[in-house]
Every structure is written in C-alpha cells, then in structure tokens.
Amino acid sequence: xxxxxxxxxxxxxxxxxxxxxxxxxxxxxAPLAVVGIRTRGVTLADRLVQExxxxxxxxxxxxxxxxLYRDDLDNLAALPHVEGSDIxxxxxxxxxxxxxxxxxxxxxxxxxxxxxxxxGRPERIELxxxxxxxxxxxxIAATYTGVxxxxxxxxxxxxxxxxxxxxxxxxHYTPEAS
Amino acid sequence: xxxxxxxxxxxxxxxxxxxxxxxxxxxxxxxxPFKDLFTxxxxxxPTLRGKTVLNLFYEPSTRTRTSFEIAAKRLSADVTNFAVxxxxxxxxxxxxxxxxxxxxxxxxxxxxxxxxxxxxxxxxRHTHAAVINAGDGYHAHPTQxxxxxxxxxxxxxxxEGKRIVxxxxxxxxxxxxxxFEVMHKLGVEVGAFGPATLVPDxxxxxxxxxxxxxxVLEFNPHVLYLLRLQLERQQAxxxxxxxxxxxxxxxxxxxxxxxxxxxxxxxHPGPVNRGVELVDDVMTYERTLIxxxxxxxxxxxMAILYHxxxxxxxxxxxxxxxx
Numbered sequence: 001x002x003x004x005x006x007x008x009x010x011x012x013x014x015x016x017x018x019x020x021x022x023x024x025x026x027x028x029x030a031p032l033a034v035v036g037i038r039t040r041g042v043t044l045a046d047r048l049v050q051e052x053x054x055x056x057x058x059x060x061x062x063x064x065x066x067x068l069y070r071d072d073l074d075n076l077a078a079l080p081h082v083e084g085s086d087i088x089x090x091x092x093x094x095x096x097x098x099x100x101x102x103x104x105x106x107x108x109x110x111x112x113x114x115x116x117x118x119x120g121r122p123e124r125i126e127l128x129x130x131x132x133x134x135x136x137x138x139x140i141a142a143t144y145t146g147v148x149x150x151x152x153x154x155x156x157x158x159x160x161x162x163x164x165x166x167x168x169x170x171x172h173y174t175p176e177a178s
Numbered sequence: 179x180x181x182x183x184x185x186x187x188x189x190x191x192x193x194x195x196x197x198x199x200x201x202x203x204x205x206x207x208x209x210x211p212f213k214d215l216f217t218x219x220x221x222x223x224p225t226l227r228g229k230t231v232l233n234l235f236y237e238p239s240t241r242t243r244t245s246f247e248i249a250a251k252r253l254s255a256d257v258t259n260f261a262v263x264x265x266x267x268x269x270x271x272x273x274x275x276x277x278x279x280x281x282x283x284x285x286x287x288x289x290x291x292x293x294x295x296x297x298x299x300x301x302x303r304h305t306h307a308a309v310i311n312a313g314d315g316y317h318a319h320p321t322q323x324x325x326x327x328x329x330x331x332x333x334x335x336x337x338e339g340k341r342i343v344x345x346x347x348x349x350x351x352x353x354x355x356x357x358f359e360v361m362h363k364l365g366v367e368v369g370a371f372g373p374a375t376l377v378p379d380x381x382x383x384x385x386x387x388x389x390x391x392x393x394v395l396e397f398n399p400h401v402l403y404l405l406r407l408q409l410e411r412q413q414a415x416x417x418x419x420x421x422x423x424x425x426x427x428x429x430x431x432x433x434x435x436x437x438x439x440x441x442x443x444x445x446h447p448g449p450v451n452r453g454v455e456l457v458d459d460v461m462t463y464e465r466t467l468i469x470x471x472x473x474x475x476x477x478x479x480m481a482i483l484y485h486x487x488x489x490x491x492x493x494x495x496x497x498x499x500x501x
Contacts (some may be wrong), residue, residue, distance in 0.1 A: 046278075063492035065211065068223040068484075078187070079484065084211025162324075 006131065006149055006157075007170040013145040016044070020036060020051035022144050023068055023097060033060035033094045040101035043161040044130055048099060060089035064098075069111035072118055091120035093122035097144075101159035103129040133157045133163050187487035190302040190309040193318040194359040202363055206483050209316065211326050212484075213250065213477035225484060228257035229286040234260045234276075234301075235312070236292040241448060242312050242322075245472070246289045249479035255287070273297065277305050286488045289434075290314070308486040316352050321354035322447055325478035327364060329471050330401060333443055338365035343394050345371040345427060346405030346455060348381065355446050356404055358385055372405075372427055383432045391433060401438060404429065404446045404455040420454050429456040434463070445466055 007015060023032075034052070036045030042063050052059055064087075090175060098112055120149040126143035133151040149157060149172055156173040160166075194202075194213050205277045215221055231250040233243050243259065260280070280288070289307045290298040295315030298450050302309035313319040325339075341359050348354045348370055362384050369383055371388040373472055381387065388394050394402075407423060424430065429437065429444070437444070444456070446464045453456055460466055 068225040073225065079487070082208045082484070083244050086214075086216050087496050114224070118222070 002174045003175065004172045004174070005169055006172050007147060007168075009162075010159075010170040012130070012168040012170070013047075015130065016047050017051055019130075019144045019146055020048055020126050023048070023128070024055055025053060027095065029056050030095060031060075032097065033062055033089055033091075034097045034099060035062035035064055035116070036064060036088070036111075037064050037100045037108060038096070040083040040159050040161055041099045042126070043163050044101055045097075046163075048097070048128065054072060060094070061116060062087040062089065062096075064115050066111040067110060067114055069114050071111070085115060088144050091116065091122050094120045094122045096125045097106075097128050098125055099128045099163075101130050102157055103127070103132045103140075103142050103145075104135060104157075106136045106138035109140050110138050130159055131157060158170075188485065189487060190311075191320055192299050192309070192311045192485060194316075194320045194323050194356050194363070197320075197363070199363050201322070202360060205324055205478070205485055206328050206331055208481035208484060209325075209474070209478045211253075211285075212480040213474065214326060216473070216477070221296065222252050222254055224254045226250065226253040226286075229255045230284065230481070231255045231257050231287040231289065232280060232285045232307075233257065234262070234280070234288050235260070236262045236290075236291045236297070237313070239291055239313070243289075243473075243474075245475045246310075246312065246321075246479055249476050249483060250287070252499065253480055255483070258285075273301065274304060277301055281305055281307070284422065287483060287486070306489040308488040310482060310486070313352055316350060317355070317392055319352040320360075321475075321479055322353050322483055323360040325471060326357055326403070326445060326447070326476040327360045328478050329445065329467050329474045330361070330366070331364075332470070332474070333467070334400060337361075338363075339367070339371065340401075341397060341399045342401045342403055343369040343371050343388065343397060343399040344403045344405060345394070347407050348372045348405065350408045351405050355468055357403060358382060369394065369399065373423070388422070391427075395436065398440070399442060401443045401445055402429070404444065406447060407451055407454050408447065409451070415492045420451075423477055424454050428454060429460055431457050431459065434460055440467075441465065445471060448472065474489045 009055045020053065034045045034049050037041035045061065049059055049061055064085045065083050067082045096116065100108060109127060116122060116125060129142045130141055130143040130146040131149055132145045135153050151157060154175060158167045158171045162168050213315045215223060226321050233246060235243055285307050288301065288305065288312045290301055290313050291312040292298065292314050295317035298309055298314050300309035311318055311320055331337055344354050344357055358368050368384060369386040371394050386397065388397055395399065444460055444463065446455065446468045448468060450468065452455065
C-alpha cells in the first residue's frame with residue numbers, strides 16, 4: 001500500500017476557509033442550516049459553521065445518522081452503530097448545506113437526502129465536501145468541493161481531522177502494482 | 179465505510195439470560211435514536227424494506243402484537259399476522275409443519291408467543307428466520323424486560339445501585355423472571371413482594387424476598403414494578419379474593435400517599451386491573467411510567483429487530499438440526 005498526502009495540516013484550514021467564502025458569496029446573510037453526516041461530515045460542518053459565523057449571523061446546525069437508510073445493510077458483516085440524527089431546527093423551507101468528508105459513489109448522499117426529506121420539505125439542499133474522488137454510481141454532484149482527487153476504484157481516500165484522528169490530513173492509499 | 183460495531187450477528191432473542199450486559203446496553207443505546215424518530219413528520223425509516231415480519235401468536239395479546247406490528251412497520255417491513263385460532267393449527271397441524279409453510283413464504287423475522295415454555299426456542303432451531311420470543315409460558319418475556327430497562331434508564335441514566343421492587347403474582351409471571359434478570363445484569367438491586375403462595379422458591383439468589391409492605395418501604399425502591407394479576411391464568415386459589423389481594427399487596431390509597439411522598443416511580447406492563455394492583459389515582463400520578471412503557475415498547479422492539487440478523491435462506495425450507 002502506497003500512501004500519498006493530498007492535504008496537510010496547513011492546507012485543510014485554508015480549504016475550509018475557501019469553502020466558507022464560497023457559501024457566503026452565494027447566501028450572504030440569508031437563513032442557513034449546516035448539516036453534517038456522521039462521523040467526519042460532522043467535523044467538517046462544525047468547522048464551516050465556525051468560519052461562517054465569523055463573517056455573518058448564526059446558522060442552524062444539524063447532524064445526520066444514515067445507518068438506517070443504507071442500501072447495503074444485508075451485505076455488512078456487522079451492523080453499524082446507530083447514534084441517531086439531530087435536526088432541531090424547522091426543516092420546512094430551510095436552505096441546507098449538507099456536509100461530508102469524501103464524495104465517492106454518491107450513495108451516502110442519496111441516503112442523507114432521504115433522511116432530510118423525511119423531516120420535511122427544505123427549500124433547497126446543497127452539498128459541501130472536503131474531497132471528491134470520483135466514481136459516482138448515482139447522478140450526484142457537490143456544490144462546493146475542497147479538492148478533487150484522481151483515484152482508481154479500489155484506492156482508499158481517508159480524511160483525518162484533529163478532533164477524531166489527532167491530525168489534519170487527507171491521505172490517498174494506492175494498492176502496490178503487482 | 180467501516181461499520182464500527184464489532185459484535186457478531188445474533189439470530190434470535192429468546193431470553194435475557196442469552197444476553198450479556200454489553201449487548202443489553204447496545205440494544206438500549208439503539209432504542210434511543212428510534213424513539214427520537216417518533217417526533218419527526220415521517221416516523222418511518224427504510225431499514226427493513228422488503229423484509230417480512232410474521233406475528234405468530236398462539237396466545238392472544240393485542241397489545242404486544244400491535245406494538246411489534248407498529249415497530250416493524252416503522253422500519254418499513256411488511257407485517258403479516260398469523261391468526262392461530264382461525265388457522266390450520268386448530269385442524270391439528272404440528273408446529274414444525276406450520277414453520278415449513280411459513281418458511282416457504284420467505285419470512286425473515288418471526289415474533290412468537292406460546293403458552294408453552296420453550297416453543298420459541300424450538301421454532302428458532304428449525305428456521306432460518308430470526309425468532310423473537312414475545313412470551314412463552316411462565317418462562318420469559320425478554321422484549322418486555324428490555325423496554326422496562328430502557329424506561330428505567332431514561333429516568334435513572336446511572337442504573338448501578340438503584341433499587342426496584344417487583345410486586346405481585348411472581349409465580350405466574352414470565353415478565354418477573356425477565357425483569358429480574360435484566361435489572362440484575364444492569365446492576366439494579368431487585369426485591370420481590372407478593373403473596374407467599376405466589377413467590378416461588380425458585381427466584382434467583384440475588385432477589386431479596388420482601389414479606390410485607392413495611393419491608394418494601396425499608397428496601398426503599400426507586401421504582402415499584404407492579405405485575406398484572408393474571409386473572410385468566412388463576413386456576414387454583416392462591417389468594418382469598420381480589421379485594422384481599424389489593425388490601426395486602428396492591429398500591430392502596432394509603433400506600434400511594436407514602437410512595438408519592440418518597441417520590442417513587444411506578445411501572446406496570448399493562449393492562450392494569452384498576453382497584454386490584456393499584457388505585458385509580460396512581461394512573462394520573464406524574465411519576466407513573468405506564469404510558470411511557472408503551473411508547474418505549476415500540477422503540478425498543480425496533481432496536482431489537484434491527485439488532486437481529488436472519489440466516490441466509492437455504493434451499494431447504496426447514497433448517498437441518500444436528501444432535
């Protein structure tokens with residue numbers, strides 16, 4: 001396994017500042033809700049909110065657990081631990097920025113949108129990701145992308161955040177060529 | 179994505195004895211997010227979409243069956259009720275033949291209630307479906323005990339060292355056996371209060387027998403758990419009369435006054451015999467958890483369905499049993 005650092009501890013805060021700037025440019029001071037997908041989408045959402053609130057008023061915060069909406073539960077060796085979602089703002093008519101660390105097949109985002117729509121009817125949902133590694137299996141695209149990484153399907157792209165992994169780093173693992 | 183749960187899949191839930199403390203806590207942890215779903219506009223999740231849940235009740239029970247039915251439907255499963263009294267069972271079909279039939283219908287989960295102890299386990303050994311014991315004879319009622327533990331934990335997040343007294347017809351109660359076990363495993367001290375004829379010698383060692391209401395007060399429980407007097411199962415005369423039972427072992431107006439002053443919580447698995455296990459005022463007492471237990475029953479049963487994994491269906495409808 002070869003490993004290659006895509007973003008390091010100085011890149012990641014800069015990328016998040018840029019994502020926040022793009023969100024501000026589009027939405028200004030309009031009411032906004034930032035929703036993270038467990039686990040590392042939550043960290044991305046937290047950091048975006050911090051950044052946004054330095055330049056504008058409060059934004060709503062939410063957390064999604066998509067375990068119960070996965071389409072591959074039958075094929076998993078062990079059941080995912082369900083922690084639950086926390087959407088305490090009114091979703092009717094809300095503008096939502098959905099956040100995840102890595103965008104890959106698009107299936108997680110599909111599931112997350114299903115969860116959100118079961119709470120009500122938002123005005124719109126946009127998607128912010130730290131890294132897009134391609135290989136979509138559903139017609140889904142990010143509205144805000146931190147970095148695009150060219151990967152092969154069996155590569156592994158991993159995001160580390162200091163909050164959960166003691167470092168800020170995006171790592172691209174490639175199996176040894178045989 | 180790596181699922182972070184490491185526990186191996188469990189096929190059946192038959193007794194609390196089969197579960198260790200960690201697994202019990204894992205189920206209770208999962209029940210919490212399920213309960214949160216009830217406040218959403220859409221209370222369903224697609225988790226068991228395409229799966230079939232079968233209610234196989236050889237003994238009537240509208241409440242438990244309905245609770246399971248709602249739980250399964252909120253997980254998007256298809257639910258079928260196998261009405262035993264009107265089915266071929268009365269025509270003499272054996273349990274195994276019934277299982278073969280149901281297996282051929284590709285049932286994924288079976289909820290079984292039977293008046294004979296051990297029948298759910300027997301069925302579980304012969305089917306690939308996940309089997310949940312919804313009450314068998316005087317043996318066990320594990321889903322009731324888990325929902326009671328969940329309700330207890332909502333009030334007392336730190337259960338270790340708390341005290342519960344189970345009062346009533348312990349001899350005829352599968353609920354009592356399962357509640358004793360689950361509370362003990364979670365570190366709750368357990369007392370049993372009931373007519374001497376109804377408290378069997380077989381209660382586990384960790385259960386403190388309490389002979390009078392004064393002893394109950396001395397034990398000073400955080401929760402008083404009233405069992406239902408099983409009027410339909412009372413054949414022999416274990417106690418003189420219902421009025422006598424109420425006077426001796428029920429929550430009378432006078433006892434209710436003391437319990438309320440002490441801030442004790444009241445639980446009951448339902449349905450309540452008013453005037454027997456408790457006086458009417460208890461039903462409107464702010465620390466009566468009876469309706470909470472009903473709501474938590476759905477969340478806990480959702481968590482149990484989520485927790486179990488049916489075996490992959492083989493070609494042969496009935497599972498081959500070795501030994």
